[in-house]
Amino acid sequence: MTFATLFSLANTAALGGWLLLVFLPRWRRLIGVLRFGLIFGLALTYTVLIFVYFFRIEGAGFGSIAQVRAIFMSDAGLVAGWIHYLAFDLVVGSWIALEADKRGYHRLLQAPILAATFLFGPFGLLLFYLTRATEMALSARKA
Amino acid sequence: MNLLFDGSTTLMRGQGVTGSAGLSNAGRLLIVAIGLQVALALPSFIALMFDDRLLNGITVWSKPLKFQTSLTVMLGTVLLLLPLIETTVREGRGVWLACLVGCVTASGEVLYITLQAARGRASHFNGETPIEALAYGLMGIAAVFLVLSVLAIGLFLLFRPAPDAPSGLRLGGAFGLILGSLLTLVTALALGSGRIAGPGHWVGGLPTDAGGLFLLGWSRSGGDLRVPHFFATHIMQALPIAGLFLDLLAPRLVAAGLVAAGTLSVAVVAATFAQAVAGRPFF
Numbered sequence: 016m017t018f019a020t021l022f023s024l025a026n027t028a029a030l031g032g033w034l035l036l037v038f039l040p041r042w043r044r045l046i047g048v049l050r051f052g053l054i055f056g057l058a059l060t061y062t063v064l065i066f067v068y069f070f071r072i073e074g075a076g077f078g079s080i081a082q083v084r085a086i087f088m089s090d091a092g093l094v095a096g097w098i099h100y101l102a103f104d105l106v107v108g109s110w111i112a113l114e115a116d117k118r119g120y121h122r123l124l125q126a127p128i129l130a131a132t133f134l135f136g137p138f139g140l141l142l143f144y145l146t147r148a149t150e151m152a153l154s155a156r157k158a
Numbered sequence: 159m160n161l162l163f164d165g166s167t168t169l170m171r172g173q174g175v176t177g178s179a180g181l182s183n184a185g186r187l188l189i190v191a192i193g194l195q196v197a198l199a200l201p202s203f204i205a206l207m208f209d210d211r212l213l214n215g216i217t218v219w220s221k222p223l224k225f226q227t228s229l230t231v232m233l234g235t236v237l238l239l240l241p242l243i244e245t246t247v248r249e250g251r252g253v254w255l256a257c258l259v260g261c262v263t264a265s266g267e268v269l270y271i272t273l274q275a276a277r278g279r280a281s282h283f284n285g286e287t288p289i290e291a292l293a294y295g296l297m298g299i300a301a302v303f304l305v306l307s308v309l310a311i312g313l314f315l316l317f318r319p320a321p322d323a324p325s326g327l328r329l330g331g332a333f334g335l336i337l338g339s340l341l342t343l344v345t346a347l348a349l350g351s352g353r354i355a356g357p358g359h360w361v362g363g364l365p366t367d368a369g370g371l372f373l374l375g376w377s378r379s380g381g382d383l384r385v386p387h388f389f390a391t392h393i394m395q396a397l398p399i400a401g402l403f404l405d406l407l408a409p410r411l412v413a414a415g416l417v418a419a420g421t422l423s424v425a426v427v428a429a430t431f432a433q434a435v436a437g438r439p440f441f
Contacts, residue, residue: 062201066219067209070277 018090022097025060028053029101033133036105036112037126049109057102064095104136111143118147182249184257188237191261192230198272199226211278215368218275220375225271228391229264235394236260236311239331242323243314253314260307263300270297282350283357298350305339305346308394312336326412330401333420338394341427345390349383354435359383362437371441378439385440386431393423 032053039045068091069075075092076082086092108129115125128146132139181189199222206219213221236257240248247253270293274281285291312335319328348354355361363380376382400419404412430440 059201059204063204066201066205066272066276 018094021060022094025057025094025098025101029057029105032105033108033129036108037129041112041116046109046113049105054102054105054109057098057105061095061098061102064091064098068092068095100136104132107136107140108132111139114147115143118150120146120150182240182253184248184254185237185240187254187257187261188233188240191265192233192237194265195226195230195233195268198268199223199230202226202272202275213275213278213280213367215366216370216375218278220367221281222268222272222275224374225268229268232308232391232394233261233264235331235398236308236335239311239315239327239335239398242320242328242331243311244318244320247314247318248320253311256307256310256314259303260311263304263307266300267297267304283352301346301350302343305343308335309339312339324401324405326401326403326405326409326416327398328401329412329416330404330419331398333416334394334397334401337397337420337423338391341390341393341424342387345383345387345427345431348431349387354383355381355437359387361434363439376440378441380439381434381437382440383431383434385434386427389423389430390427393427396423 032049035045035049068089069086072086072089072092074082074085075089076085087096111128111132112125115128128139128142130139131142202219202222206217206223209217209219211218240253240257243253271281274284274290279286279290281297282294284294312332315328315335316332319332349359352358358365359382360377361381361383363377363382367375367377369378370376370382371378374384374388376385397416397419401412401416404415408415433440
């Protein structure tokens with residue numbers, strides 16, 4: 016399997032996860048499959064890539080922009096890094112979904128926040144934090 | 159973490175935080191350490207299937223997998239034998255400390271071995287850089303503490319058993335851990351000292367793992383000091399299993415059976431040790 020194929024596979028799998036999260040009911044089984052199936056699979060794939068390739072990337076490291084660039088200049092590092100995004104964004108997304116459910120947010124309001132998390136991870140998380148903070152402040156005043 | 163994994167959606171209902179509530183603290187430590195071994199073994203196994211890097215002529219992932227498997231079995235043996243220790247002692251500080259030392263050293267060993275495999279470098283007998291030399295030294299010290307922690311559990315099992323413990327399993331477990339740890343200490347020290355045939359585990363023969371014994375990788379062209387180390391270490395499983403069978407099949411012959419099994423084990427270790435030192439392959 017080439018890195019390009021692996022990249023597409025991981026991308027497709029993650030997209031599937033997001034579609035489930037946005038459009039399907041929050042069945043307990045479904046969330047379980049997402050967390051312990053899909054996200055687990057992404058984490059395992061990432062780990063294997065790191066085990067096999069990370070230390071072979073010349074000049075790789077986390078300490079300077081040049082070192083991080085070296086990681087992403089290699090196909091293995093790039094795919095691993097991308098899968099890292101995919102996996103962690105989905106973790107955050109599933110947390111947002113369940114927390115939003117708990118607080119009774121309508122699914123139509125959850126959708127843009129989840130979409131933002133899918134596309135620009137931390138931006139979606141920020142949206143959710145601020146939405147929740149506002150909601151908490153306003154409902155506290157009302158009560 | 160509570161927010162993320164609050165249990166409302168977990169697939170393993172009832173096995174989360176509450177699942178091990180019935181266990182002693184020592185048991186919980188062992189379970190976490192076993193979990194860590196398994197967590198490292200799974201990606202190591204997949205890596206083994208396609209990583210093309212070799213060390214001593216075989217895949218770099220062979221060694222971490224052997225250690226992960228062996229340490230999982232060892233920690234699992236201690237976990238299974240723990241209930242045979244008298245309750246107050248089992249909940250006490252001594253057993254807890256022995257298990258903590260065992261878990262920390264086993265985890266440290268396997269983390270370094272896995273890291274070095276990922277780096278494509280040797281872990282044992284590697285002093286090429288100052289850090290690797292230091293790490294190899296630390297691994298030696300950790301290995302001694304690991305073995306001593308098993309010895310301690312064996313002694314607890316021998317002198318402070320639970321009153322209702324089946325005698326074959328209890329004595330087999332106790333002597334398995336005691337003999338296993340002592341003979342591991344002897345064989346591993348002989349292996350690590352480099353006094354027998356210079357640094358490394360090969361005695362004569364080709365210094366490569368290529369063409370070695372299936373799965374185990376032992377040399378087939380000369381002596382290999384890993385053979386007696388293997389048999390010594392796995393006395394920790396052989397004797398409790400022998401005891402278990404004696405309990406089931408011949409409860410009256412427990413003492414005699416265990417003496418026979420123990421003698422046989424020591425003989426196998428001595429014979430394979432002599433064989434390796436003489437530079438002859440196991441098989």
